[in-house]
Amino acid sequence: MAHEILINVTPQETRVAMLEQGVVQELHIERSSARGLVGNIYLGRVARVLPGMQSAFIEIGLERAAFLHIADIWEHRQNGHGGGDRPIEKILHEGQSLLVQVIKDPIGTKGARLSTQVSLAGRLLVYLPQDSHIGISQRIGDEAERETLRERLQHLLPEGLTGGFIIRTMAETASEREMQADIEYLTKLWSDLTLRSHEAPPASLLYQDLDLAQRVLRDMSTDETQRILVDSRETFVRMEDFARQYTPALTERINHYLGDRPLYDLHGVEDEIERALSRRVDLKSGGYLIFDQTEAMTTIDVNTGGFVGGRSFDDTIFKTNLEAAQVIARQLRMRNLGGIIIIDFIDMDNGEHRNSVLNELNRALEKDRTRLTVNGFTQLGLVEMTRKRTRESLAHVVCEPCPTCQGRGEYKTAQTICYEILREIVRESKQFNAREFRILASQSVIDMFLDEESQSLAQLGDFIAKPISLQVETLYTQEQYDIILI
Numbered sequence: 001m002a003h004e005i006l007i008n009v010t011p012q013e014t015r016v017a018m019l020e021q022g023v024v025q026e027l028h029i030e031r032s033s034a035r036g037l038v039g040n041i042y043l044g045r046v047a048r049v050l051p052g053m054q055s056a057f058i059e060i061g062l063e064r065a066a067f068l069h070i071a072d073i074w075e076h077r078q079n080g081h082g083g084g085d086r087p088i089e090k091i092l093h094e095g096q097s098l099l100v101q102v103i104k105d106p107i108g109t110k111g112a113r114l115s116t117q118v119s120l121a122g123r124l125l126v127y128l129p130q131d132s133h134i135g136i137s138q139r140i141g142d143e144a145e146r147e148t149l150r151e152r153l154q155h156l157l158p159e160g161l162t163g164g165f166i167i168r169t170m171a172e173t174a175s176e177r178e179m180q181a182d183i184e185y186l187t188k189l190w191s192d193l194t195l196r197s198h199e200a201p202p203a204s205l206l207y208q209d210l211d212l213a214q215r216v217l218r219d220m221s222t223d224e225t226q227r228i229l230v231d232s233r234e235t236f237v238r239m240e241d242f243a244r245q246y247t248p249a250l251t252e253r254i255n256h257y258l259g260d261r262p263l264y265d266l267h268g269v270e271d272e273i274e275r276a277l278s279r280r281v282d283l284k285s286g287g288y289l290i291f292d293q294t295e296a297m298t299t300i301d302v303n304t305g306g307f308v309g310g311r312s313f314d315d316t317i318f319k320t321n322l323e324a325a326q327v328i329a330r331q332l333r334m335r336n337l338g339g340i341i342i343i344d345f346i347d348m349d350n351g352e353h354r355n356s357v358l359n360e361l362n363r364a365l366e367k368d369r370t371r372l373t374v375n376g377f378t379q380l381g382l383v384e385m386t387r388k389r390t391r392e393s394l395a396h397v398v399c400e401p402c403p404t405c406q407g408r409g410e411y412k413t414a415q416t417i418c419y420e421i422l423r424e425i426v427r428e429s430k431q432f433n434a435r436e437f438r439i440l441a442s443q444s445v446i447d448m449f450l451d452e453e454s455q456s457l458a459q460l461g462d463f464i465a466k467p468i469s470l471q472v473e474t475l476y477t478q479e480q481y482d483i484i485l486i
Helices: 074-078 143-156 169-173 176-199 212-220 233-246 248-253 269-276 313-335 351-365 394-398 414-431 443-450 454-464
Strands: 003-009 013-020 023-031 041-050 055-059 066-069 097-104 113-115 125-128 134-136 164-167 204-207 225-230 254-256 280-282 288-293 297-303 339-344 372-377 383-387 437-441 468-472 481-485
Touching (some): 003 212, 003 233, 013 269, 023 212, 023 394, 066 097, 143 169, 143 176, 176 204, 176 233, 212 233, 225 233, 233 254, 248 254, 269 313, 288 313, 297 313, 313 394, 351 372, 414 481, 454 468
Parallel strands (some): 003 225, 066 113, 134 164, 225 254, 297 339
Antiparallel strands (some): 003 013, 013 023, 041 055, 041 097, 041 204, 055 066, 125 164, 280 288, 288 297, 339 383, 372 383, 437 481
16 A cells, blocks of 8 residues: 655664555654664774684774674684684784674673674565575475575575575565565675775775665565655655665655654644553544553454444444554554554454454454464464564663563552651660651642551551651652661
8 A cells, every 4th residue: 555654863863664645654753862783884903812702892983892702703604613623813913904893782891792604684685795506484384385486585696696685584575676685785785895995995894774764765665665754854865865776766755854743743643652652542432452562462453342333232342343453553553563463353243253353353353464373263263373572572671660660660659658648657766776767658648648558657656655746748659668767
């Protein structure tokens, strides 16, 4: 289906929204502070060789030298791991220039980890300039399909081209034209990179993995992309330049947005982002969905709410479930939910209705570019599915656990905290001979002690034979309290 892509850029973050018929279908957010180094290619300089560890420190222009182990040296891997292999001191020497790629970001006091085997990722393929092997993603399990993809790729490769490829999962449904475009993009990228490596000084960056705006052109844009609107002049120029070099068919579709009203306000994207962060999603019919995202899985509960539009109760349930199937598929993309997903549709006794809802869900999920599997209804009436985790979910990118409930979604009542305080005072009165006990707590807890639990507090004061005073701490949450011994 035809779509348009809106790109909102600030110095701190880039946000991308894909719209179909004016409705947001996907959201992507990349923050400048969170961009890693993995995939970056540098012309490094060997700073120190460590024969005892069979490793070397490589200067790549960062604060700390990066780490290269002999197992990550392509020449060594080509020769195997037998006892006759050359040690690292026979392969590298101090001051030597070396083309390296980051395979692990720096952590704490450790520098980045490097490899000398370069790989360049495209939308459908990964190019391995130093290898001649054609590999296929393990996610493609059908042997006949794997062989077909290998033959298609070999047929498209230009004569005399060196290097190998890994066929990614997305290539399963790609056309030959799309695969050909990926081959041309990756080989040109390697050619440009090689040229820069001859001119650049040591310890310099040669290639940085594409930012989100450029990945829009590489990974998200297709023949069905009608328009790409960008609200940043600088990003617009960079995208035009990238498109002219690598995706020329998209050049004319990139437009710089110059309106006075913010781009995302104009198209209602800000409201959609807020809805995608909400636990509850209302359906147009009056029903609603409840999304609960946990470490183990995501559960989605479908409810009829106020919808009574069907001819019968069964018809009402069926229509609510059909609408829910469409909205769930869209919300999975917008929220970028991955892993195990359990959908609790409203119970349907009619087998035809269950099949229709499942078919509607599968049809709606066909728009999803992320690999997923859907199982039928279980004996408990639940639909189980999985969606590949490709990046952090929207909630994990823009939110953090509530400091009051620590992510539980609920916190103890004021009355529960009062009883905890009373028990704590009893414990402390047995250990310490204090003159007075002072309770520091939130307004709601102090109010409870002054009203409903005033008799309990008075009884405790008589029991321990010590005065108990109260003090409101306005910065305390309801679960926070302190007991001061005076």
